[in-house]
Amino acid sequence: MRAHQSMVFSLAYHFLHDRESAEEVAQEVFLSLHRNLGAIQSPAHAGFWLRKVTVQRAFDEGRRRKRRPQVALEDIVEPAASVERGDPLLGETLRRLVATLADAPRMVMILRYQEDLDPMEIAELLDMPVATVKSHLQRSLALLRGKLERRGLGER
C-alpha cells in the first residue's frame, strides 16, 4: 500500500486542492482495492486500477463539492515581482491555477505532470479520445501561460 499511497493521495489532492477530502478519497480507494483484490492480476494492473478508481472517486467528490465555493482567480496569491522559477510561491500559484481548470482538463494536466503519463495512457484511463487529451493539454498550457504572463511570470 505504501508504494501507491502517495500516488493515490496526490491525484486526489491536486484535483480537489484539499488535503482532508483527498485523504478521504484515498481511504475509500484503498478500502475498495481490498474488496476487489481478487480482480487484480499483477502489480502493474494494481497501479492502473488504483489510478482509474482514484480518478473516478475524485471526479465524484468534485461533483459533490460543486455547490461549495471553489478557488476563485481573485483568491490566488499574487506573487511578488521577485518570484523566480522553482520558487515555492510559483509552485503554489501554479497548483491554484490548475485548480481553476474544468474537471476533465484539470485531471488531464495532473495525470500528465504528476504521473508523467503520455496522452495515450491518459486517454485509456479517462476513456477519452487521444485527440481530446492533446487538445486539453494544449489549451490548458496556453491558458496557464497567459495567466502567468499577466502576473509578470511569463517566459523571461
Place this chain on the structure above:
Amino acid sequence: MDWLEQELREALNRKDPAPDFAERVRWNLRVQEHRPAHGLQFWLATAAAFVIVAGAGGMGYRQHQGEVARQQVMQAFRIAGSNLNHIQAQVREVRR
C-alpha cells in the same frame, strides 16, 4: 519540454498523506471485516422477523383480552347467581 512544463512537473509532484494514513486504512479494514454484512437479505429477514413477532404479539394480546372479558362475564354470572339465590331465599322466607 519548456519551462512551464518543468514548473508544472515540480508543482504537481507527488505528496505524502498524513503519517498515520496507512494505519487509519488498516483500522478501517479491520472495522469492515468485523462488521456483519447487512445486505438486502439481512434486512428482508429482519423485516419478516419483525412482522412475525409483531403479529404473534398482537394475537397474544387479543387472546389475553378475550380471557379477561370471559373472566369478567363469569364473575358477572356468579354475582347475578348469588343475588338470585339471595332473592329466592327471601321469597321463601316471606311465603312461610
